[in-house]
Every structure is written in C-alpha cells, then in structure tokens.
Amino acid sequence: MMMSKIDRPPPYEDALHHSKFENYPHQPQHGSPLPPPPSYSPSPGPPGYWAQEAVYPQAGMWATPMFSPAAMPNTIPTLSAGVPVSNPGDMEDFLSSQWESTSIRHAFIRKVYLILAAQLGVTFSVVAVFTFVEPVRQFVIRYPGIYWASFAVYFVVYCILICCKQPRRRFPWNCVLLGIFTVAMSYMAGTVSSYYETKAVFLAMGMTAVVCVAVTIFCFQTKVDFTSCGGFLCIAAVLLMIIGVVTAIVLSFQYVPWLHMLYAAIGAIVYTLFLIYNTQLLIGNRELAISPEEYIYGALSLYVDIVHIFLFILQVSGNVNE
Template identity: 30%
Template structure:
C-alpha cells in the first residue's frame, strides 16, 4: 500500500482546489480555513460557557433585572464590543494582543447573549440552538460545494449591507414604537434570512478573499453571523410562543 500514487484530491493533504480559478497553494488556504474555524469554535464554546453561567446563577439575573447598577453594566456590555473593534482593527495581526482583544470582544457578547437567554424559556433556547447549528452546517457545506463548482457570492455584499440598515431601522422603530408580536415575528424572520445570507457571503470570502493575516477578522465575521442568527431565531420563536 506504500506504493500508492499521491492523490491530489486528498483534502488533508491540501491538494484539492476549493474553486476552479484558484491560483494560490490549496494547502495554505486549507490551513487558514482550519485555523479560522478553530478560533470560531473556541469563541462559541466560550459563549456557551459564559451564557450558561449567566442563566444558571440566579443572582446575576437578579442583579441585571432589578438594579440600576445592573442596567448600567448591561449598557457597558453592549457598547464594549463596538469599542474593542477599534483597537482590534489595528492589532489584528499582532500576537498576543489580537487574541486578548478578541477574548474581551467574545466575553462581552457572551454576557449579552446569556442575559437574553436568562429571560427566555429553556425549550425555546434549545430549539434556537439546534436550528442555528443545523442551518450553519448546511449553509457552510453548501457554500464549499458551490465554490467548488465555480459559483461566486461576492455580489451579495451590497444587498446584505442594505438589508442590515433596514433591519436596524426596524429595530429602532420597534424600541420606540412597539408594534406587537406579529412585528417581532416578521423582524426575527427577516433577520434570520439576512444572517443566513451573511453566513454564505463570509464563508465565500473565507474560501477566496481573506488574506492569511486576516484570520482574526474572518473569525469575528463568522462568529457574529452565528450569534446574530441564533438571536434572530430566538426572537422569532419567542414571539411565536407568546
């Protein structure tokens, strides 16, 4: 068996091209993809751990729900990821600062996710998590399959950006002028579709466009896609259940 010829299609050997016009070394791109997915997996595990603590330790929930200090801390947690993105942009290629900032970014979002789950039924959380996992895996496999056959999803960028702007305006209207359960269901459904599109778009960029030094930005993009999809499904199912 040692005399078998080398198989160019062996994924682990890195010999398989990800798309027809690929000019770079496939082995380097596969290594980059594995690195990004390893980072995203760690971020998601950290999110699950932090959110579980927030949900199961009831004094944390009580602190945020019934005290003014809790509200102030919650606002800080919401703002922190946006603040951290600024230094992360400048240090995303400098180790270990990039990982340290990425950790702060992930923990802040994890607390926000945990607080959202703390006021949601366990059944709805489980349904949202299962749906999110199924959708993310399916869309990821589809994007790799489509890229292999020469499809390109770069055209989605402007449409998704415009859709997110509309979604943000919808959310602001909902905050100041609540439109009821039906509007929340519509919001959750639209947001879920938009972030499904972002998963395809960012996975396509991971395959073709991100440079090898942009593993932090690629990880942040995919992580936010997964978290936003989960929260959108959570909003949809919670509104449907009420």
C-alpha cells in the first residue's frame, strides 16, 4: 500500500525538534481503540519496587476471552511469607532479631562449656590426687570419717547454693558459690575414687567422656524434644532415690555385688537422661530453654550430671574388676 506525502509520518528528528508536528493526525485503528498505558504513581512501597497501579493494569482494562482479569494477581510476590510488601522494615527486623538471638545463644553455650571445662578440670585433678598419691589414698581408707564427711559437705553446700540464689548483678558472689560447690563435689568424688583401683578410675573416666560426647552430638542432631519430659525425669529421680535407700539397707546386712551393680547402672542411665534434658535446655531450640543470663545454672546442671555419671560408672567398673 502506497502512502501520499501528506499522509506520510514525519521523520523522527523533525518530530523531536519541531512543534508543528505535534498535531499530526493519528492513523486510524482497526477495531476498538486501546486505552492509554498506565501512568506511574508513587506508592508507600519499598524502594526499588513500582507501584501496584504501574505494574498491573486496572481490572477490566484488557478483558478478553483469552485473558481474565480475575486471574491477575493483586500483590507483588516477595521472598518472605507473611510479611507484606508495604512494610519492608518488618522483614529486616525479623531477620536481625533471629540473627541476634542465634548469636546470643551461641555465646551463651560457649560460656557455659568454658565454665564446665574449668569445673571438670578441677574435679578430675582432685580425683587424680586421691587416686595416684598413695599416702592420701591410704589416709582416706584408714579414716572412713573423711569419706562420709565429704557427702555431708556436698549436701550442705548444695542446699546453700539452692537457698541463697543471688540476683544476676551479684556476679562475684555467684562465682564464689560456684567455686565452693565445685571444690565440695571434687572432694566427694576424690574420696569415692580412693576406694577403687586405678584401672577402674581410668575406665570410668573414659566411659564418662564417651557418654558426654555422644549425648552432646545426639542433642544437637535429634529432633526429639526431651525438655517436655520433665515429669518423667522427676519420677525417675524419686525411684532412683527409693532404690538407693533399699539397696543401702540390704547391703549393710550382706554385700550383694550384682545388686550394687544394678543400682549403679540404673543411676548412670537416669543421670544420662538428665544430661540429655539439661543439654537441650542449654541449646534453646526446644519447648523449654534456659535464659542466656543463667549461664551459672546451666554449667552447674551439666556439671552435676557428669560427675554423677562418673561416680555410678566407677561403681560398675570397680565391681567388675573385683
């Protein structure tokens, strides 16, 4: 189709620089005329996003049999589910709070395990003195009152630690109580170890280390929540105390090795469950968790569990060697 000179559209440069072509007639359109393109209008959305009116036309604008306006989206999809586009700060605050809580929890775990490592270092050093230094070992065996006094000192210090809980601002006081309790429990563990052979003590130390490492790996990997089993653990602790009283009464009349070993094995299992429970409280991704400010309590709970596991395993290994 040929076009006359009058109907021919002007060159691009002339249309750009000369205003005489502003009223140039438009070519006739076949069919219904198309509406003008949507204009840009700023909205309160996040920087870098267009307004909703600029991205999606108004409903009914392109209503054709092949394109239904009802199928058109009404919002701009984002990477976060549940956070609206109009509030980008909510997503940033959510991510920052998650990052801060995770970093605080990791710092709390590192602090607890550093305190625990210092406590265990003191305890096993005292155990080594009572085991390898023969005059000390023979002195404890010759005077059993030292053995029973260690239990009394441990019980008194434990009650003082429970009843005299200080505010968090009294950090030095908490450290003093922690040190006194560590020395008392180390003294008790040392006197108990002096009644067993060196081979049994080494075997108990190795088995305790294996149990602690296995429990830690299990707690960090498993999806099972043991923090909801606090009632079951309380019942297990009460049963262990009752079994211990009955065993002590029976063994005072006649020593039965298999009964002593059975009680020690049950005690090791119960305190291993307590170690799992307290470790998951420490991790903090379960139903219950310890506050990051309670690092003294977290270290003490793990320390008591580990020392009791060592003592119960020591009784089992000592009876096996005998």
